[in-house]
Amino acid sequence: MITDLELGEEWKTEALEPAGPARATGGPGPRPWLWALGGVVAASAVWGGGLYAFGDRAAEPEISYRASKNLCQDFKARALSGITGDMHKNKPVNLEGDHPAVYAARCGLENAGKDGTASDVNVVAQVALHKKTDPSTEFDAPDLRTTAYAGGVRTAAVPDLGERAVMHVMSGESWLILKVLDGATVFTVEVGAGTLAETNGRPATDIDAVQAAMIEDMRELMSALKK
Template sequence: MITDPELDGAWEAEHAGERAEELAPRGRAEGAAGARRPWLWALGGAVAASAVWAGGLYAFGEKLAAPEISYRATKNLCEDFRAQALGRIAGDLHRYRPMNQQNDHPAVRGAICVLQNGESVSTLTVRAQVDLHKKTDPGAEFDVPSLWLAADIGAGRTEAVEGLGERAVVLVSPGDATVQLRVLDGGAVFTIEAYGTGRAQNAPADTAALHAAMAEDARALMAALKK
């Protein structure tokens, strides 16, 4: 059987002397230094090349890891998210106790605003969310579906939305009961979700109008938070 020379004990015994001679100095010290000098130059070049490569990789990684955020942080998302287009469909969404919350994490600064068009019974609830990613570019994970949303609303359909941010998608649940629009742009992810609540378990019947209103309000919110 043919074996790998590095694993063959006989080969090791036969060439052990030769390998020892190659490692030992030969002749005068000057000759030994001269023999080793090309090897040292090669090693130095390899180290230098590795340092340049590592430095370039680090700089490239830093560029990927810290995206330039094109949007400012909001102090009160319900004040910046006016939802005027959705209001034309479902009535004044700021009339009944807007709920606002912010969270400043070292990796992501998030803000949420929840609006509804009724006090105890409403036909439409709207949730807006803005996430500013300070450490990593959200583009790599933007297309990953939300398991929480899928478990909550069941299997739905996803459609691309043209002309909104870098990328935008809308997810519609079975029966059009829940519609979620997500927009990726400038290191930020904008989410607008609309769903029926209370006794009315369905969003407005005109789904196309709802989609258009959500896109219009998302565009207005992005303009309001643009640096």
């Protein structure tokens, strides 16, 4: 279970104005409850066009993580698999994109339902290495997909994880986003579930346990990619 101290002392609900629907792409198949998880790699990859200025000369931000050539191999999702079932049993969806401004890698996973039943949990991991601009200036800006989400968003700081980290929990607690900034690198782990109640032979899942597993798997991923 995550304690209040682990997630920070204050939760706040952000009033976000609904926007137009996001277009889901990629991933192991469409799911109405995961309309926003498919296209997570594109948004970060197109922002860095200018130079990061330091004094009177341009300088590139320091990147202390390696570029992942197969994020689904680097992202083990061990803790989440212990809750939801093996996240690597079904074929992962792995994508990379190299741009002069940002190197981005994405891994899409879904759990394997018991006795051949359909999966009910999707996980998306993303790593963006910003090569030209400092991502800290935009890290706290509202995510476009959460802004478009019609329900409420509960946000809490996560201490002792990178330079800054936040956990977003959407209304209904079926979509969670953990986002971490560390230097010029932004990490994201998202979990979307049709339900966290008992289903398909899987026991009911406590939302705090899911958040704790996301944090544990994030730490392992960051350690695996550290130079």
